[in-house]
Amino acid sequence: MRRHDVVAEETVEFTEYDTRLAAYAVVSDGEHILLTWFNGSTPSWTLPGGGVEFHESVEEAVVREVREETGYEVELDAPLTTHSFTRPAGDGRRPVKSVRVLFGARVVGGELGTTEVGGTTDFAAWVPLDEVPLDAPTPEIVRLAVEHVRSGRGA
Structure with missing residues (x-):
C-alpha cells in the first residue's frame, strides 16, 4: 500500500497529493x-467556471469558461474569495486538493447560450437570488457567491 493511502490527512505532504486549480465567476x-x-x-446549479489549463492564467481560465458555459464575455473584478476541499485517495488515485478562486465579474458582450460541446454544462440561466436552492446538493461555492452578492461585497 502506498503511504498516502494509510496516513491521516494532516500528515500528507504536498508532494503526495494532486492539486486541481479552478476559477469561477460571480455575475449578478x-x-x-x-x-x-x-x-x-x-x-446541480453551480457557478460558471472550471479548471485552469496548464498554459492559462487563472483570469484567462475563468473568462474562457464563462464564454463556453454561458455565451457571455465578461470583465473580471478582483478575486472575492477562495474555497478549497480535499478528496481522499482511493481506487488507485492519489489524494486531491481542489482550490477554487471566485472572481466578481460583469457581462460586457455576447448572449446567453452554452457553447461548450460534450462538457459538464448543459445550460446557463439568470436565477433569482431568492430561488437559488441553497440546500444539498448545491456546491459550497454557490452559497459563498450568494452570500457575497447579498452582502454587497461582490458582483
Whole structure:
C-alpha cells in the first residue's frame, strides 16, 4: 500500500497529493445570479467556471469558461474569495486538493447560450437570488457567491 493511502490527512505532504486549480465567476445584477447547470455525478446549479489549463492564467481560465458555459464575455473584478476541499485517495488515485478562486465579474458582450460541446454544462440561466436552492446538493461555492452578492461585497 502506498503511504498516502494509510496516513491521516494532516500528515500528507504536498508532494503526495494532486492539486486541481479552478476559477469561477460571480455575475449578478443584484436580484439574479448567473448560474450553470452541472450535469456531472451530482447534477446541480453551480457557478460558471472550471479548471485552469496548464498554459492559462487563472483570469484567462475563468473568462474562457464563462464564454463556453454561458455565451457571455465578461470583465473580471478582483478575486472575492477562495474555497478549497480535499478528496481522499482511493481506487488507485492519489489524494486531491481542489482550490477554487471566485472572481466578481460583469457581462460586457455576447448572449446567453452554452457553447461548450460534450462538457459538464448543459445550460446557463439568470436565477433569482431568492430561488437559488441553497440546500444539498448545491456546491459550497454557490452559497459563498450568494452570500457575497447579498452582502454587497461582490458582483
